[in-house]
Amino acid sequence: MAGKLGILVSSDKHLDYVIHLTEAAHDKGKDVEIFFTGKGVLLTQSSEFQKLVGKAKLSLCENSFRALGLEGDVPGLGFKDFATQAKNAEIIKTSDRYVVF
């Protein structure tokens, strides 16, 4: 059962859901792509965030990241993964299913 799952994370309340769903989808051979925006970018500061690396393609809204006073590297993200809202639109367009946390 191939397919791509897109995940938008706009809340800082459900990192456990994001990790569980990503791991389950990854185990089923799904491609997973996650975009963090708004308060969701705060989750990048959790030690648990590392669990997503290697199981999903990760990017975030740089505007939100800076606005919330964050700086520095994030595990699993390169320079170009600090992106704009257009990235979220691209994920929607390229995903077979899309969920929001």
Added chain:
Amino acid sequence: MGKVAVLINDTEQQYEGLRSSLGMLLYNAEVQMFVINKEIDNMDEAYRDNMEFLDEMEGERYSNNTANVAKYGFKYASVEEMGEMLRQADLVIPF
């Protein structure tokens, strides 16, 4: 991408939902933004500019809060009417 409904319930997410709506409009989606129950909490210059940009991009914005309708030009829609529009949307994104 088709028709996208952006549903905003939390005052802290009002600006974030608007920015995301614009991102999708720029990607040629048809976007309907719904602000539920609450009045726009912070109608600052950034929110107003982005809201006007959404209008220029032919995005639609609805609210069941009458202050949003009277003060900020949202179209009124009841929860029931919004629910029917959600049925017609290809994608629903709650913020």
Added chain:
Amino acid sequence: MKILHILRTEPDETVKDFIKTSTNGDQAKTAELYNSDIDWSSVVEDIFSYDKVISWW
């Protein structure tokens, strides 16, 4: 159409109303993520087998 409603938290009256009106006769299932012992593998299967997925608050 088959709709999967994903609930992150217990639904309030507004969410219950939305689920009712946005489903309106369609086949629907809810995945209550706030409950313990969630079978995440089944959640993934449902996400891909239902026509439409809505992730409520």
